[in-house]
Amino acid sequence: MLIDFTNACEEIAHEHGIKRKEIELNRELLKKVKEAILEKEKRDYYPLLLPEIMEKECDEIVTFAESVRENFDNLVVVGMxxxxxxxxxxxFAxxxxYGNLTAEKKIYFLDNIDPETNLTLLEAVDLxxxxxxxxxxxxxxxxTLLNxxxxxHLLKKAGGDLYRQSLFTTDPEKGFLRRLGKERNVKTYPIHPLVGGRYSVLSHVGxxxxxxxxxxxxxILASARERKRHFIxxxxxxxxALILPFIQYKLFKEKNININVIFSYSDALEYAGKWYEQLLAESIGKQFARDGKTIFAGITPVVARxxxxxxxxxQLFMEGPFDKLILFLVVKHFRKETYINEETLQYPELKFLRDxxxxxxxxxxYVATKYAxxxxxxPNISLEIEEINEESIGELIYFFELEVLALGELLHINPIDQPSVEVGKKITHALMGDENYKEVLKTIEKLENLDKLILD
Structure with missing residues (x-):
């Protein structure tokens, strides 16, 4: 994996880039960030330990997965x-x-609660x-519980058994799924309390x-460990993994560049962008600094392909406001390839595409867009991967986790929590009639009583 920072420097980006010498001048700052990350890995930054911890779990995971493969054709992952x-x-990476079209065993995802989408899938597969x-x-x-x-309900109609056909991946001690798993003897995997969802891909979760x-x-895990060794x-x-967040930080604080576009030139890597979208937004979007000061920090990720x-x-990226940093994700060698030869449609308009x-x-x-x-x-930065495989994806995941944690350190915010996400969850429970959250309804009464501006 190679990362080209050239086009984010002032020689190319002019006043919208950083001075190269700033990296060397801030060597001590970068050293402190690195030390802080490594010092916190057994507490706040516990997810950084997952490559070592999960290595011990691999054989059991593979054995259980093989037993599931022997008895089932499809796996449906349900989560948010x-x-x-x-x-x-x-x-997808x-x-x-279109991997499911040729795969003997297929995997599907219920990542929302749209009834048309979910019923279409569940009515199509052999439950x-x-x-x-x-x-x-x-x-x-x-x-997840609604799904x-x-x-x-559908399994019962089809003659299936929810508990025999399920795995619960959840908190090791508390929560409804854990309790139901114990009551019904359902296979369960733990999510460590210090591992947040967006940092959980290298755990049982992923x-x-x-x-x-x-x-x-x-x-995957070995490559992540190797990336950690490189960092150390x-x-x-x-x-x-320190230079990228340093550039993001400088552009955000000094150039008002608060949008990062993750521009992947590979269909398979688009979901890397979607995963990074949550990682960056939820980790960095914070109202308060660690010292309690109100700062309203945040960089908005945009996923493009x-x-x-x-x-x-x-067109917007080229001529719109100077508020964006473009981060290209590029594959140099594809796993499938073909050659367009002279025998294909002999028209002069197509000549430049042949051979x-x-x-x-x-x-x-990609090269043309970067130059343009x-x-x-x-300002733009290119991250080039030689080929997509387990090693490159493991490295990419761990790199981005390190990078976002470093950005959090530079901004003096907590990149692990997501306090405001819980507010909406509580209101939703209250609106659905959950008695445990009925007091929450009082907090939205003022909004409901406002004069409305609604037009047709």
Whole structure:
């Protein structure tokens, strides 16, 4: 994995970039950030220990996944947010967007509660040959529990058994899923209390689904450990997991660049962008600094896919406000390839496309977009992966986790919690009639009593 920071420097981005010498001048700051991250890994930053911890769990996970494969054709992962985004990242990156079309064993995701979407899936699969992984850190996530009720109802009609066909991945001690698992003798995997959803992909949360698909989870974890070793041994001013957040921080604080576009030139990596979207937004969007000072920190992530979004949002990136940093995710060698030869449609308009690898246009469109943005002095950074495989994805995941934690340290905020997410959850429970949250309704009475402005 190589990261090119050149186009985020002032030689290209002019007044919208950083001075290269700032990296060296802030070597001590970067050193302190690195030390803080490593010092906190056994407490706040416990997810950084997962590659070592989960190595010991791999054999059991693979053995259980194989037993599920022997008895079921499909796995449906049910969860919300970080409980499922990591699963989707591993599946779509390593199996491909249309991987289910050729896979012997198929995996699907219920990551929302749209009845049309979910009923379409559940009515299409053979429920008696389908296994379910319900993932909820708290064990009480309302959307996940609603989907469980739906699945239970449909399974009963189909002659299935929810408890025999389920895995609960949840808190090791408390919550409804944990209690139900004990009562009904359902297989359960723990989510450590110090592992938040968006940092959980390298835990049981993400690894079981990957193992079910035949993905080598040991290679994923080994690559993550290698990225950690690189972080420990490297000089701070030469560590890309510190340089990227330093540039994000400087552009945010000094240049008012508060939007980061994750622009992937690979369909398989689009879900890496969607996973990173939550990682960045939920970790960095904070009202308060660690000392209690109100700061309203936050960088808004935008997910784009090339060349698709060249035909929709690139015009904005090129000529709109100077409030964006573009982060390209690029693959140099694709796992599938073909050659467009002379025998294909002999028309002069097509001549420039012949005698090339199919992927050449994709890569050259990335290069062209990078140059075009740079000519307009739009700061951009390129992260190039040689090939998508377990090793490169494991490294990418761990790199981004380190990077976001470092950005949190630079901003003096807690990148692990998400206090405001819980507010909406409590109001939702109250609106659905949950007696445990009825007092919460009083907090929204003022809003309900306001004069409305509603037009047709």
């Amino acid at each position: 947010g970080g409980s499922i985004l990591g699963n989707e990242l591993l599946h 390593l199996q491909g967007i 008696r040959r389908t296994f379910f992984n319900f993932i909820s850190k708290s064990g009480n996530t309302s959307e 469980m009720l739906l699945i239970s 690894l079981f689904g990957a193992a079910f698909e035949g993905i080598d989870i040991k290679k 041994l490297s000089r701070p001013e030469e560590e890309s 090339g060349p698709f979004h060249q035909h929709s949002t690139l 090339h690898r199919y992927s050449e246009l994709l890569y050259n469109e 943005l740079s000519q307009n002095h739009r």
